[in-house]
Amino acid sequence: MKIICSVFFVFLATLAYSQSGEQLYTIIDSVSSKRIKADITTLANFGTRNTFSDTTSNSRGIGAARRWIxxxxxxxxxxxxxxxxxxYQKDLVKANGNDRIPSDTWIVNVAAIQKGTKYPNRYIIMSGDIDSRNSDGSNSTKDAPGANDNASGMAGTIEAARVLSKYKFENSIIYLGLSGEEQGLFGGKGFAEFSKNKGWDIIxxxxxxxxxxxxxxxxxxxNRDFRIFSEPVPPTETERQRKLRRFYGGEVDGISRQLARYVYKTTKKYMPEMNPMMIYRLDRFGRGGHHRPFNDLGWAGIRIMEAHENYNQQHQDIRTENGIEYGDKLKFVNFNYAAKLTAVNAINLASLAWAPPAPKNVAIGGVVEPSAKLKWNKVKGATGYKIYWRDTTSPTWDYSRYVGDVSEFTLEGIVIDNYFFGVAAVGKDGFESVVAFPNAVFR
Structure with a gap:
């Protein structure tokens, strides 16, 4: 009887994962490169979307762009x-004390929230940037089409909303256009503070x-490579947490790094033609992006972007010098590739929005024992849990075991010293939460 029950249990788990896979493949197929091309073209044709550009024209400037979005x-x-x-969500940024803000300026973001049916106060966010720039970040009149930087990310966000709005999710999704990125991530700072004041739980x-x-x-x-940037641990960690890491590990296991691993795993499973590259940095060397303001408040956030940049087409006046064509023009954008990365976002948004919350208070034990032990607090909506582990030098979770609807489990014969461990919650349709790294030790 025990064997029969075990086989039936495995069958149900396999069926759930099969159903979840079908939904994600449908989402991938629904992303349209033609629509993305049309949206990038529309955004680029506003001429400039500089933060300080025209806000009253219906055809040029950042005002027209955000109204269209x-x-x-x-x-x-x-x-x-x-x-x-x-x-709209907006904040007035003062020129006083801001070298890159020549005059007091309203930084206006555009948000679209798809409320979850079960956890409406839990949010997963996809963002793109509205603003663009040329060689002079304060020049508000000269053309700055920003076709790739960042009409591509904004168009991808709009397309994800088109595709995912056809579904119902347990968690909420925010599709977000942020402004003021080129002047110092002001749009992200404003919306992160807005989210904090609302008491939102940002996944x-x-x-x-x-x-x-x-x-x-x-x-x-x-057209296959892309990068996932993530910081190692939150900047909000306590001194006690930092000291414990010295003895128990976890230097590369913060919540943003776990989110990056989630995207990596989902992409490799459902879009194997793509090559996600996890970059162990907050962002490109010495540079910044709009996930950082959310990181600063203690939330998980990553940057998803192309793997091979062309600096001749970033932050440049449109011109030709010595046979080199400069400027961020439509002709340099690969719309099929933008659609692929939009699909990467869409399936990960959907997976997280359909998944239960991550386990709480994960603790690990097994010091000087032949087996690793884990226990955790169950979470609402989970029908089971999966333990992940990996070699201490591996960037990804290499091994896993589904352990059912329990709150503790012993991995027999697996020595705690040689691996890192984590636990994910699994929902009824097979969708998993982000892996939760242990935050306590027991003996």
Whole structure:
């Protein structure tokens, strides 16, 4: 009887994972490169979307761009029976004390919230940037089409909303257009503070900044590679947490790094043609992105972007010098690649939005014992749990075991000294939470 029950249990788990896979493949197939091309073209044709550009024109400047983005979200909402709450969120940034702000400026973001059916106060965010720039970040009149930086990320966010608004999710999703990125991440700072004041529980942030270029300045051409940037541990960690890491490990196991591993795993499983590259940095060397303000408040956030940048097409006046063409123009964007990275975002948004919360208070034991022991607090909505482990030098979770609806488990014969461990919650349809790294030790 025990064997029969075990076989039936495995059958149900396999069936759930099969159903979840079918949904994600459908989402991948629904992403349209034609729609993304049309949206990038529209955004680039506003001429400039500089933070200080025209806000009253209907055809040029950041004002026209954000009104168009809002209207697109509203149109999507109309098609899904008003399933999106679309609104502006803004903050006045003062020139005093800000070298990159020549005059007091309203930084206006555009948000569209798809409320979850079970956990409406838990949010996963996909963002793109509205603003663009040329060689002079304060020049508000000269053309700065920003086709790749970052009309591509904004168009991907709009397309993800089109695709995912056809579904119902347990957790909420925010599709977000952020402004003021080029002047100091002001849009992200404003919305992160807005989220904190609302008391929202942010599962994670997918910051999409440049997802359309496949030809690097170094000559490498690839429409499969992309990068996932993540910080190692939160900047909000306590001194006690830092000291414990010295003895128990976890230097590369913060919540943002776990989110990056989640995206890596999901992509490798459902889009094996893509090559996700986990970069162990907050962002590119010495540079920043709009996930950072959320990291600063203690939330998980990563940057998803192309692997091979071309600096001749970033932050440049449109011109040709010595036979080199400069400027962020439409002709340099690969729309099929942008669609691929949009699909990467969409399946990970969906997976997390359908998943239960991550386990709470994960503790680990097994000091000077032949087996590793884990225990955790169960979470609402989980039908079971999966233990992950990996070699201490491995960047990804290499091994796993589904252990059922329990709150503790012993991995017999696996010595705690030689691996890192974590636990994920699994929902009824097979969708998993982000892996929770142990935050306590027991004997």
């Amino acid at each position: 809002k209207s697109e979200f509203e149109s999507i909402s109309k098609d899904c029976d008003n399933c999106l709450n679309v609104f 994670g942030v997918f910051n999409n900044d440049m997802i359309g270029n496949i030809k690097g300045v170094n000559g490498v051409i690839s």
